[in-house]
Amino acid sequence: MPKDFVRLIFILLFFSTFFSFSQSDQIKDFTKTLCSPEFHGRGYVNGGDSIAAEYIAKSFKKIGLKPVRKSYFQSFDFPVQTFPGACTAILGGDTLRPGIDYLITPNSGSSCSTSQCLNGKSYRIVTCNLEKLYDSITSFYPCPPNVMIAVKTFGLSSDSLKVIKNRLLELSSFAPVVEITKDKFTWSVSQSANSYPFFQIQDSIFQKRKGDSFFLHLQTKFIKQHQARNVIGYIPACKKPKKNPFIFITAHYDHLGRMGADTYFPGANDNASGNAMLLALAEKLVKNPLTDYNIIFVAFAGEEVGLLGSKYMTENPIVPLNKIRFLLNLDIMGSGEEGITVVNSTLFKNEFDQLNSINDSSKFVSLIKPRGPAANSDHYFFTQAGVPAFFIYTMGPNKNYHDVFDTYNALSFKAFDGMSELFELFIRKL
Numbered sequence: 001m002p003k004d005f006v007r008l009i010f011i012l013l014f015f016s017t018f019f020s021f022s023q024s025d026q027i028k029d030f031t032k033t034l035c036s037p038e039f040h041g042r043g044y045v046n047g048g049d050s051i052a053a054e055y056i057a058k059s060f061k062k063i064g065l066k067p068v069r070k071s072y073f074q075s076f077d078f079p080v081q082t083f084p085g086a087c088t089a090i091l092g093g094d095t096l097r098p099g100i101d102y103l104i105t106p107n108s109g110s111s112c113s114t115s116q117c118l119n120g121k122s123y124r125i126v127t128c129n130l131e132k133l134y135d136s137i138t139s140f141y142p143c144p145p146n147v148m149i150a151v152k153t154f155g156l157s158s159d160s161l162k163v164i165k166n167r168l169l170e171l172s173s174f175a176p177v178v179e180i181t182k183d184k185f186t187w188s189v190s191q192s193a194n195s196y197p198f199f200q201i202q203d204s205i206f207q208k209r210k211g212d213s214f215f216l217h218l219q220t221k222f223i224k225q226h227q228a229r230n231v232i233g234y235i236p237a238c239k240k241p242k243k244n245p246f247i248f249i250t251a252h253y254d255h256l257g258r259m260g261a262d263t264y265f266p267g268a269n270d271n272a273s274g275n276a277m278l279l280a281l282a283e284k285l286v287k288n289p290l291t292d293y294n295i296i297f298v299a300f301a302g303e304e305v306g307l308l309g310s311k312y313m314t315e316n317p318i319v320p321l322n323k324i325r326f327l328l329n330l331d332i333m334g335s336g337e338e339g340i341t342v343v344n345s346t347l348f349k350n351e352f353d354q355l356n357s358i359n360d361s362s363k364f365v366s367l368i369k370p371r372g373p374a375a376n377s378d379h380y381f382f383t384q385a386g387v388p389a390f391f392i393y394t395m396g397p398n399k400n401y402h403d404v405f406d407t408y409n410a411l412s413f414k415a416f417d418g419m420s421e422l423f424e425l426f427i428r429k430l
């Protein structure tokens with residue numbers, strides 16, 4: 001062979017090895033993309049959830065999932081409060097770090113009376129007397145303009161805490177409020193908007209303050225009808241399907257979005273990882289479809305707002321709900337050092353025994369922990385509608401949940417490959 005030709009072959013071989021990604025590389029890349037700043041935390045600022053929906057639909061199509069009724073999407077809408085712009089908080093001269101030092105309450109109002117809100121506003125922090133507040137809010141009403149009421153919510157009995165938390169809500173209806181807390185920050189999404197700013201600050205930060213001045217520039221935008229989309233892909237059975245011919249594999253793709261223009265919640269474990277598992281299972285099952293079940297994959301929208309995507313689908317089913325043999329809902333799949341938990345295991349004993357017996361033979365995961373029914377993810381409304389379902393999540397040292405630390409780099413993927421084999425075998429044996 002001519003020397004140049006040998007060299008060419010060698011170069012081609014080198015590059016083909018270099019660029020041939022394994023399935024797990026592709027799955028990790030997919031997860032990382034969902035967590036990137038360009039996806040804006042898959043929420044309601046800059047169309048983050050819509051960007052994610054398009055990307056997931058494209059990924060479904062690429063691996064060979066078919067659309068149901070000619071489209072990969074099911075649309076619905078809901079109201080949502082958002083924080084798309086300025087989010088600056090300066091306490092006693094020190095600029096606070098969003099998501100770390102302070103958190104905006106999901107239904108917080110802006111710092112302005114005008115909608116544009118080009119400038120911030122200065123407040124004076126007044127720490128509230130808890131005993132007075134416990135009795136009633138009357139002595140705090142009306143609140144002088146430019147006063148922000150600070151309320152400590154730690155070191156209380158659980159009964160007192162309940163009362164004080166309710167008082168906080170009452171206060172926030174007529175005054176700007178800041179809750180001083182020692183709890184880990186856990187953010188969420190709200191379908192309603194307050195008239196006044198409402199914050200949480202870490203006690204350690206509050207203690208260190210050099211003064212009681214508080215400058216706040218917070219822009220909010222309430223979206224009355226946010227358009228969201230569930231993403232759906234389909235693998236038909238190879239032969240004639242059974243009487244209940246559908247198996248659903250689901251995971252929500254939405255997360256919390258942005259808290260101001262500069263801070264976003266990546267939602268890596270919750271639930272970019274679940275979508276990665278959806279894709280890993282779809283890739284395996286598309287190559288070797290089930291003989292007598294059609295498999296429908298759904299990436300749900302609006303979960304963090306209150307399971308809205310899955311609720312909508314149970315009210316507007318794409319196939320008759322009584323034709324679904326089983327639904328497997330996957331949320332928080334990025335860890336697994338301490339095994340997995342199966343919600344609804346007490347309701348579906350046979351399927352739970354089956355899952356365990358598959359795992360006993362090969363130890364795909366270190367532990368399968370049973371748990372009763374819970375309204376904590378997208379299986380819930382299906383269960384309520386009589387659809388047999390499991391919700392599975394991983395357990396491990398990754399405790400980053402609904403915070404700015406739930407990043408792609410914090411995912412271990414420890415149990416990922418084991419789980420994907422376990423789930424595939426479980427589905428094949430249904």
Ligand SMILES: [Zn+2]
Pocket residue numbers: 252270271303331332377
């Ligand atoms: Zn989740």
